[in-house]
Amino acid sequence: MTKGKTGSKAAPSQQAGQEQAARASDAPPAPDPLQQAVTQKMEAQNVDVAQPAPPAKKPRKTRARTPKSGAEDTGENPFRALMRRSRAPEPATLVIFGATGDLAKRKLLPAVFGLWQDGLLGSAFNIVGVGRQEMTDEQFKDFVIEALQTSKETDTPQPGALEKFRDLLYYEFGDFGADEVYSLVRKELDRAEEAHGGRKNALFYLSTPPSLFEPISNGLGRLGLSDESEGWRRIIIEKPFGRNLASARELNDAIHRVWDESQVYRIDHYLGKETVQNLMAIRFGNAIFEPLWNRSYVDHVQITAAEDLGLEGRAGYYEEAGVVRDMLQNHLMQLFTLTAMEAPAAFDADAIRDEKVKVLRSVKPIPVERVPEVAVRGQYGPGTLYGEKVPGYREEPGVQPGSTTPTYVAIKLEVDNWRWEGVPFFLRTGKRLPKKVTEIAVVFKRPPLGIFPGGLERNVLAFRIQPDEGVSLKFSSKSPGQEMVLREVVMDFRYDAFGAQLESPYSRLLLDAMLGDATLFPREDEVDHAWQIVSGLLKAWEGPDAAAPDFPNYPAGTWGPEAADNLIGQDRRWRRL
């Protein structure tokens, strides 16, 4: 692959300032371009301070509902007709902000390497790591190779593959609040274009603390890097997207001052999991399930995401976030929408996301007054797990002794639509539960009449997201013997019967973003509605009038507080997983 770095490590601050001033002078509403440029430059001295984005220049273009005229000359590729793979990514540069962070090291870089080694990243592809840490290209290359060699998620490298991959890597560093670093990124895109003769396509991955989302987005905007006239530009934003409804909306507004919604990819790695996608495949690729998938046959649905781990050194983040922001508002809400949504008109981003939004809109609101009735929170105390004593949450390093941060939540969602009226969805998630398991269980109604001795059991169709990925159906069968005694049995499909290792969810999502397929990325209105649903919980539990919780209320290594059993109601119980 052709290489040759044309840019220099020296910060071109003067040039950047001139460019910025020039751009500012182009902006029609700016009263005093020079003063604006000076002000921006001065503000840029403050590390991590969100700098203003350029003024909105164009109307939102997000969704074209009809084809453009003259669409026949779109440059469609006839060789892709009837191929399974609809296209490969165009030549592009992946720019990872926070490239030396934990997520990049453990997940992103192995995922990118796997895609590249499998030949899925097209013909001309580069990675530019961006960080605040000073580092040369060579040091960054060493860092990445070591990360790939130590991560458990790295595919076995083919002979010579790591060396070739090393050639794709570049690094830039600087202050994310200033312009220099974005100017260097722009030079990297120029260099890639020069090397490959393609366009300056770029995917910006914000693998940074949330406080940097806005400064980076603004910085890219100030330097014109969101402009798509020279190639597509997309931005991936990690969770959490905001810390409540108001801040999520503020962040969304800030992002949209720079980016069109069609350029924004909010990542929720749960959607990249094979088994989550399999939920749609099983629902909409078979004829036998959908007729049963409604209030006539379903008694209730349980969605569980249990973690056995405690904080694992993330006390700082978790004390701020808590379980509602960490798991419920994003991962569990996504599983819920995929379970409850109607069949989409097509398997494409807008059709699927439209249906998911419809479900979220149909959820009965949970104002503060309803919270005690529909939600339970918990925090683990000391206990035992896997034969070892483990500390309580408040004893974890970095946690306040009197912390009221919840580590467990169970919630009952009611969906006010024709399909689900009267069918509760119970969602639960927590830390330090007895095992790591994520599952969606559709619990069917009992048969209307019992003609056999003994009680009647409910059928359960369970989707195991992790571990032991698969699907099982529980039903009753006659036990061998002279009596007509029924016993529950399970018909089990395990995903590993395919004999293939499951790909990292990050690799699937990265590839989709490179291809411009946003199907598996939550749209702005999904995120907004999800925040609306949990807002009552946050107010009730964190607001100024919030009652002090009786924490800890479940020992580590148990299935959560007793109140969760009351939440699910009589004649029902949480799945024993």
Place this chain on the structure above:
Amino acid sequence: MTQATDLRPLGPVETTVRRAQATLDELWVQTDVETRAYTGNIIALTVKKHLGRVEEALAGLEGRYAGRQIIGVLNGTDEVRVRVSLVPQPGGLYIERLTLDASPEQLQGAILPLLRPATVNHVWWGADARPSGVLLRELTDIADQVIADSLTLDIPPARHYALADLGWSRSAHWREALAQVFDSPDAARQLGQVNGLTVRYAGKNDLPARLFAGWVADTLGWPDLEGVTFRAARCGRENGDLCGLELAGDGVRFTLSAEGEDLVRTECHWPGMDRVTELNVPRMSLAEGLARVMARPERREVFERAWALARASLEKK
């Protein structure tokens, strides 16, 4: 994803057709594996001369395509000899393998009861001679897919099974590479100017190149392979593998050339554009080729239309 396995193989154990399932169950008991991959059957028909190669290819085939492999060795007598084994796979899985030596007539009576029911059946004709007789008829009746060297053996596509060809599979990465060149809309807009194709192939076997050319011609709406030139070349790849191709026409030229073991250099020229890139086009092992056709990555009509053009070009040869 590449993963190793440290499981040991179990068997082979001599048994009979009637006891084959019970013998397999005894082998399963020796494993700690609960999951059995009932994903399909592959019936590989071959002769002793090719048995080693067939076994090697099947060993590299992941269980996702066929949890049971039945190898029928056609040189046998009227006495059916059956050996069963469990072949380890990555991820702690085993695949069931049954090897049967018998005459073709006896094989027909032996193979059919050993098929795991209600799954997908792949029939792989891994022999040089053209298949015939009751064995092939019965197997193609139950087959969802027949894999064969279709141009040499002259097995035409049929309505009740999907025909697949390993020669077609061998050029899969080249098809992907060519498609990638035209994923860029500016390149795709030049395709109207293209009026000729040159395909270079290693060794003497031009059949995979003809299938490839058939696909290109069909995609571009050419009625036949008149505009295609086939050239034998040396590029260090195996007999029959592609070495390169060139699509050319009025002021435009798109060239793909093998470089080294895994790389292909692409050059695109049209007025105002000179684009050079490199693509990963790794060679495909027999097992990878088998896995690919069994995954059925393209709709059958894609292959069948390419096959028809390639077949017609052979008749004119």
